[in-house]
Amino acid sequence: MDDREKAATPGQAKENEGAKLGTVAPTLADGEEHPVDPLTVRVARIASFLVILPIAMIQLIFLTIGWATGGMAPPLYLGILGVWLMLFAPVFLLTYRWPAARYRHLRYQVEEDGLRIRRGVFWRKAIWVPITRVQHTDVAQGPLQRRYDLGTLTVHTAGTAGAAISLDGLEHGIASRLSDHLRPAPATYAN
Amino acid sequence: MRTEARRLHRWSWPFLAAGTIRALIVPVVGAVVASRGVLLSRLDLLSVLFVVPALVLAFMRQRVYNYRFTDSGLVVRNGLLTKNVRHIAYERIHNVALVRNPIHRMLGVTTARIETAAGGKPEALLRVLSLEAAEDLRRYTLSEASEAAALDSSGPAEAEAPEAGTQEPETARAETTTETAPLLQVPDRDLLRLGLISNRGLLVVAAALGVGAQMRWLEFARTPRTIVVQDWLNDQGWRGLYESIRTRAPDWASWVFESGGLIRALFLVLAALLLLLVVLRVFSMAWHLVRYRGFTLHQNNQGLRAEYGLWPAVSSLIPVHRIQLVTVSASLLHRWFGRASIDLETAGATDTKSGIGGAAGTASTRQWLAPIIETNRAHALVREVLPEVDIDGVEWMPIEARAVRRIATRTAIALMPITVAIAALFTFSPIPLSGWHALWLPSVVLSMAWLVARQWVRRTGYALTESVILFRSGWIGLQISAVRFVNAQTFSMSQSPFDRRKRMASIVVDTAGAGGSGHRIRIPYLDVEVAEGILRRLYNETRGTEFRW
Numbered sequence: 001m002d003d004r005e006k007a008a009t010p011g012q013a014k015e016n017e018g019a020k021l022g023t024v025a026p027t028l029a030d031g032e033e034h035p036v037d038p039l040t041v042r043v044a045r046i047a048s049f050l051v052i053l054p055i056a057m058i059q060l061i062f063l064t065i066g067w068a069t070g071g072m073a074p075p076l077y078l079g080i081l082g083v084w085l086m087l088f089a090p091v092f093l094l095t096y097r098w099p100a101a102r103y104r105h106l107r108y109q110v111e112e113d114g115l116r117i118r119r120g121v122f123w124r125k126a127i128w129v130p131i132t133r134v135q136h137t138d139v140a141q142g143p144l145q146r147r148y149d150l151g152t153l154t155v156h157t158a159g160t161a162g163a164a165i166s167l168d169g170l171e172h173g174i175a176s177r178l179s180d181h182l183r184p185a186p187a188t189y190a191n
Numbered sequence: 192m193r194t195e196a197r198r199l200h201r202w203s204w205p206f207l208a209a210g211t212i213r214a215l216i217v218p219v220v221g222a223v224v225a226s227r228g229v230l231l232s233r234l235d236l237l238s239v240l241f242v243v244p245a246l247v248l249a250f251m252r253q254r255v256y257n258y259r260f261t262d263s264g265l266v267v268r269n270g271l272l273t274k275n276v277r278h279i280a281y282e283r284i285h286n287v288a289l290v291r292n293p294i295h296r297m298l299g300v301t302t303a304r305i306e307t308a309a310g311g312k313p314e315a316l317l318r319v320l321s322l323e324a325a326e327d328l329r330r331y332t333l334s335e336a337s338e339a340a341a342l343d344s345s346g347p348a349e350a351e352a353p354e355a356g357t358q359e360p361e362t363a364r365a366e367t368t369t370e371t372a373p374l375l376q377v378p379d380r381d382l383l384r385l386g387l388i389s390n391r392g393l394l395v396v397a398a399a400l401g402v403g404a405q406m407r408w409l410e411f412a413r414t415p416r417t418i419v420v421q422d423w424l425n426d427q428g429w430r431g432l433y434e435s436i437r438t439r440a441p442d443w444a445s446w447v448f449e450s451g452g453l454i455r456a457l458f459l460v461l462a463a464l465l466l467l468l469v470v471l472r473v474f475s476m477a478w479h480l481v482r483y484r485g486f487t488l489h490q491n492n493q494g495l496r497a498e499y500g501l502w503p504a505v506s507s508l509i510p511v512h513r514i515q516l517v518t519v520s521a522s523l524l525h526r527w528f529g530r531a532s533i534d535l536e537t538a539g540a541t542d543t544k545s546g547i548g549g550a551a552g553t554a555s556t557r558q559w560l561a562p563i564i565e566t567n568r569a570h571a572l573v574r575e576v577l578p579e580v581d582i583d584g585v586e587w588m589p590i591e592a593r594a595v596r597r598i599a600t601r602t603a604i605a606l607m608p609i610t611v612a613i614a615a616l617f618t619f620s621p622i623p624l625s626g627w628h629a630l631w632l633p634s635v636v637l638s639m640a641w642l643v644a645r646q647w648v649r650r651t652g653y654a655l656t657e658s659v660i661l662f663r664s665g666w667i668g669l670q671i672s673a674v675r676f677v678n679a680q681t682f683s684m685s686q687s688p689f690d691r692r693k694r695m696a697s698i699v700v701d702t703a704g705a706g707g708s709g710h711r712i713r714i715p716y717l718d719v720e721v722a723e724g725i726l727r728r729l730y731n732e733t734r735g736t737e738f739r740w
Contacts, residue, residue, distance in 0.1 A: 113734040124686040128726055130734035133680045135309035136264075136279040143272055158308040158538075158738060159680030159701035176276070183263050183280045 028174075028181055033107040033118070039148045040169025044099030047144055052095050056088055108167055115155065115182060117167055127165055129182075133157045137179040141172060151175035155182060194331075196257040196268070200300050200321045203256075207318055208242075208249035215241050258317065260331045265305065267315045279314055283307040287329045301325050305332070308703065308738070374495075374575060375561050377486035381530065385483070385563040386476025388524040395474035483562050495576065497559070509558065512739070513537045515678045515702040517560065517580060518710045519569050522668035531569040533560040536711075538704025557709055573673075580673045585654035585661055591695060594716035598644035603637050610636045653714045655728060660700060662712045670710040676732045677739075678702050684722050696722040700729065 063084065067077040101121045109116040114130040138154040145151060151172035155165045170178065219241060223230045230237060251271055258267045264280040288304040295301055303325050305315040320328065386392075486499035495509040516536040525531055536557050561572060570582040614632040647666040654661040660679070663671040681701045690696055696719045700712035717725070 114730065120686075122688050124691065126684045126726070128682045128730045130681075130730060132734055132737055135283050135307045136277060136314055138275055138277045140270070140273050140275040146274070156309040156314075157680045157701075158703040160703065160705035161699070162681035162683065162701040163309065165681065179276070179278055180263075183278055184282055 028177055029110045029112045031109065031111050033109045036103065036106055036108065036167070036169035037148075037150055037171045037174075038103065040150055041099045041103045043144050043148055043150060043169070044102070045096060048095040048099070052091060056092075059084065103169070106169070108170075110178060110181065115167075115178070117165065127162060129155055129157060129162070129165060131182055131184060133159070134182045134184065137182050139172070139175045139179050145172070149173075153178055193262060194260045196259045197324065199253050199256050199317065200319050200324065201253075202298055202300060203253045203319050204246065204249040206249075206295075206300075206302070207252055208245045210318070211245040211249060212242065215245070258315075265315070265328075265332055267317075277315060279305060279307060281332055284314075284332045287325075287332055289325055289329075295319065303328055371490060373487045373489050375486070375488040375564060375572060377483065377499075377561070377563060379480065379484070381563045382479045382483055382486075383476045384528050384530060385532075386479040387472055388522060388528065388530070388563070389479070390471070390475060391478045392471030392473070392475035395478050396471065479562075483559075486559075486562055488561065490576075495560075499562075507558065509535065509537060509560070511576060514577065515704055516672055516674050516711060517573055517577060518670060518672045519573060519582065520668065520670040520710065521566065521569075525563075525668065526566075529566050530563050531561075531566045532563055533569055533573060534558060534709075535560050536702070536704060536709070538702070556704070557707065577673075577675065579656070579658045579675055580661075581656070582661065582671055582673070585656055585659075587652040587654050587661075587663065589652045590648060590714065590716045591718055592648060593693060594695070595641070595644045595648045597689065597693065597716070598647065599637075599641040602640040602644065606636055606640065607633070648716070651716075653712075653725070655725065658732070660712055660729065662710075662714050664710070672710045672712055674700055674702055674712050676729070677736045679729065679733050680738070682726050682729045682733075684726050686719070694719045698722050698725055 063077065063080060066072045067074065072080075098121075102119075105119060105121050105124070107118040109118075113132070114128060116126065116128045118124070118126045135156045135158055137156065139151050140154065141151045149172050151170055153167045153170055153175040155167075157163060157165070167175075167178075219237065223237075248271075252269065255271060255274075256267075256269045258265060260266075264278050265284070267277045267279070269275055269277075284305055284307055286306045288306060289301045290304060291301045298319075300319040300321055302319050303317040305317070307314045317325075317328070481501050483499045484501045486497065489496045489498070493508065494511045496506065497509060498504075498506045514535050515538050517533065518535075519531055519533050521531040534557055538556075560576065561569070564572060573580050573582060610633050617632065643666055647664070650666060650669060651664040653663070658677070659673050659675050661671060661673045663669060679700050680703060683699050683701070684696050685699065686696045695716055697713065697715040698717060699714075702711070705711060714722075714725075
């Protein structure tokens, strides 16, 4: 878990106005950009390898059966194997590199009265959600995430394109606290 | 108010399984049909394959499903592999719909559906609870804070379906409506103009063709008259038709048939096209007359009421507080007639259909505020309906002028293959106008692309007032959309790789029920700094307001 030590989680951030007003946990709504938990890279890699690997294995096995049963001349087998490798190497590389790239470009920022998410490797997107527009929140945890104590926070609004905004790869405890934070406090009834 | 976790009723699993099985019925029936009934004789196999796993799954789901009431909201936990914890604040809960069918009644249980304003699926479907538990649920969730919301949610278009057993007592609204003079009355003349403007003629033709095809399929088309026409065409052919038109043509038109060769052919083709166009437009006018005859807009204490149409005759209530977006559009043809069209996007919780699994999502509708209206009155009408939206009074801000180059380049690149192909065709073919001088085409396309892009960028812009954001766009037409901050949900800023290279960004304001196509607040080609500023401003303005249906 030393990966996690390096990451600046909101817990370590300085106190701010949120603390002064005393409406929210001061350490969470610090108004600073934070990366999600670095372990999410590992989880994403494992998850995508779990998909890619069986496909690759099945193809490889069929290819080998074709060769072993004599249906295929060795040069042909080697040729196909080479092409297969050439096609699959980038896929493997991508499943390895992409989660890290995605992680690098994923930032969230908790405000006293809202949440901002910034994401996207090539196509960048920043989404701002005021708490007053949050309808309900989900904190989900898949089996792999449970193993690494991660969780996915989903914020539901009454919007259309932004009806469900997910933040993947938070430490589960932070996701839960964030979910608590994003609930409308009765005091926000200013209208 | 913090309770221990509560489970579902112990007889929940058959109901949970029923949901799964219902979802599986279509594929199973498909499989049976595909097997030509062979599978039907193996019903035992089918049940082992589908029913037993569904039951086991349902039992396990019942075991993990629980809910509890905390100080701020309802917390629902579920999920076998992926565990999910859902927090629903009491303030956000509009309604707790209890749905019971005869089986529920027999077992003394009910399905409870928690509804908030969020789009999509029901926020929580508690399947099933004992009646006492359901009452508890309603007591906890629909107490203090939510009362206001519950009152507010009882929109006019929503009467609980009769089969819903115990219901939220609808706040009985007395039908004391004080009608005043109509805000708008569309005369027939304007509807004819609208028919000219909007191309609904094809719709009529398509409908006619569809009906025609249907008729022929039903062998109704073999009526004596069509047989006569068909036989005559078979005998005489198109040449015969042409001859008969020629002999019947009046004297002043006879020259068309006398002059020979290419000109005549061209003229005839043009005439035919023109005729088609006229016919389509006439159809379109007729369609609009039938559809929108006597369009009247009234304002009363409930909201707006629009009445229109010969067939079907429509009387629709537009709840003003549910208007999410308003758009004023004026195409080129609109502008020639000095007219504009105004449409609205409304959204509301549609909890009317209460089938057990029935989605209680939000229905969005785009409807006319005014199908056609004089341009100078359009903005006033919008202001009358939504006082905050004062289109004439705002200060429009431009988008980046640098965008012209990007748009023109993109258009030119997209059009280049076809331009080159046409230029090549001109250059190397024996038809008239050919020769190397056909190379003028690409340059014309390029400059046209530039001009169009420049015009579009000039006219596109946005405006921010104290409570509204407006966006306008168009190059020969113009569309203006406005969203009140109260109705804005989330804000996003996007940057494509091209945007990033040019330090630009686009902004989207998301609203409820923004389904389908249509003009909305989607401001492209802003400078990044400007976009950030707008986003901050929108966020600051919105965070203090409460969104209500």
